[in-house]
Amino acid sequence: MDETTQPELRSFIPVKPDSDFPIQNLPYGVFRRVDGRRAVGVAIGDQVLDLTEAESAGLLKTSYFGEPSLNAFMGAGREVWRSVRAQVSQLLREDVTTLRDDADMRDRVLVPQSEVTMELPAEIGDYTDFYSSREHATNVGTMFRGADNALMPNWLHLPVAYHGRASSVVPTGTAVHRPCGQTRPNDEEPPVFGPSRLVDFELEMGFFVGPGSTLGNPIPVENAADHIFGMVLVNDWSARDIQKWEYQPLGPFLAKNFATTISPWVVTMDALEPFRCAGPTQDPEPLPYLRSSGPQAFDIQLEVGLKTPKMQTAASIAHSNFKYMYWSVVQQLAHHTVTGCNVRPGDLMASGTISGPDKGSRGSLLELTWRGTEPLQFETGEERKFMQDGDELWLSGYCQGEGYRVGFGECRGEVLPAKTRG
Numbered sequence: 001m002d003e004t005t006q007p008e009l010r011s012f013i014p015v016k017p018d019s020d021f022p023i024q025n026l027p028y029g030v031f032r033r034v035d036g037r038r039a040v041g042v043a044i045g046d047q048v049l050d051l052t053e054a055e056s057a058g059l060l061k062t063s064y065f066g067e068p069s070l071n072a073f074m075g076a077g078r079e080v081w082r083s084v085r086a087q088v089s090q091l092l093r094e095d096v097t098t099l100r101d102d103a104d105m106r107d108r109v110l111v112p113q114s115e116v117t118m119e120l121p122a123e124i125g126d127y128t129d130f131y132s133s134r135e136h137a138t139n140v141g142t143m144f145r146g147a148d149n150a151l152m153p154n155w156l157h158l159p160v161a162y163h164g165r166a167s168s169v170v171p172t173g174t175a176v177h178r179p180c181g182q183t184r185p186n187d188e189e190p191p192v193f194g195p196s197r198l199v200d201f202e203l204e205m206g207f208f209v210g211p212g213s214t215l216g217n218p219i220p221v222e223n224a225a226d227h228i229f230g231m232v233l234v235n236d237w238s239a240r241d242i243q244k245w246e247y248q249p250l251g252p253f254l255a256k257n258f259a260t261t262i263s264p265w266v267v268t269m270d271a272l273e274p275f276r277c278a279g280p281t282q283d284p285e286p287l288p289y290l291r292s293s294g295p296q297a298f299d300i301q302l303e304v305g306l307k308t309p310k311m312q313t314a315a316s317i318a319h320s321n322f323k324y325m326y327w328s329v330v331q332q333l334a335h336h337t338v339t340g341c342n343v344r345p346g347d348l349m350a351s352g353t354i355s356g357p358d359k360g361s362r363g364s365l366l367e368l369t370w371r372g373t374e375p376l377q378f379e380t381g382e383e384r385k386f387m388q389d390g391d392e393l394w395l396s397g398y399c400q401g402e403g404y405r406v407g408f409g410e411c412r413g414e415v416l417p418a419k420t421r422g
Contacts, residue, residue, distance in 0.1 A: 029119075136354070138151060
């Protein structure tokens with residue numbers, strides 16, 4: 001186990017046992033102070049360590065945080081990541097006096113999370129959305145093709161994916177307007193244009209590419225981990241009625257391009273390493289370029305909450321786990337680049353909807369309500385088949401350690417009424 005993930009480590013900044021951000025985590029993000037200054041930071045407890053200020057003050061031997069983006073740092077590679085992580089961990093330890101006993105410096109480099117606005121952690125050049133949960137693919141296939149033809153013939157042989165729209169990836173808290181587009185409510189009549197009536201969420205996780213690759217050179221599966229910087233929560237909003245009409249023969253387009261919400265703190269793969277576990281057995285065995293050795297899944301507990309305008313707090317509607325994913329992140333990256341497709345630091349790749357083996361672990365309203373035939377019932381007397389205007393959707397996730405947890409913070413968005421004109 002890496003020294004920075006030892007369970008006994010403690011920070012001089014108080015951290016509650018159920019906090020997402022103990023010293024074992026140290027996720028990276030980009031934030032804006034109340035005076036408008038933007039900076040790179042690390043979350044610790046309810047505080048943010050301003051790495052831009054810490055670097056300027058000489059507290060860190062780094063040169064990556066002068067710009068309010070993590071792209072350069074992501075591209076620097078694992079050796080640099082581990083060096084900086086070790087420095088930050090050392091600076092925050094309860095028995096290290098450098099920052100702990102310097103009140104003026106603490107005021108300069110530490111700021112309460114409640115006083116900052118989180119932004120996207122990187123300039124995302126490309127976004128790819130996979131379809132890697134067998135349970136999700138089976139559920140959706142069963143609904144539309146029947147149980148005997150639930151999985152398409154290619155699904156167990158390769159990580160299915162499509163290229164998404166990077167420009168509409170937004171950080172937590174960004175409101176999402178109900179999209180407009182073509183739908184065909186009646187198969188016997190022509191399509192109509194208007195607001196989507198079937199807006200859905202998708203419980204996903206995503207990883208950011210670290211060092212990129214050059215055009216024409218695949219990333220071998222055995223080297224893929226060196227190109228993955230860290231992970232975030234992802235809600236890939238979907239308009240199911242628009243998707244149904246448009247997706248043949250090339251897949252989703254407008255149904256997915258209107259918004260994708262991510263959690264702003266990027267949890268590094270080093271922080272997740274203690275929670276590595278075996279994923280599902282892959283049968284048939286993948287082709288050689290997709291074969292990886294050792295456990296490649298991660299035990300990340302996930303929860304979905306939905307809050308209607310009548311609710312005081314969100315109601316929990318699903319629990320799942322990232323370990324259910326059939327195709328691993330290293331297989332996804334190896335497959336993505338096997339053609340020689342080049343990737344760049346800050347590219348985002350999402351897992352696809354994460355569903356588990358039982359009804360309560362389904363990662364979308366499409367599945368939870370089985371295409372709207374089994375509406376969710378709430379204590380307010382309301383029911384939901386799909387998202388309504390004013391509804392808010394929360395995603396949360398964490399790994400449970402010995403006396404601490406490594407969490408991702410919140411991934412939240414509210415659905416607003418459609419805008420038929422700009």
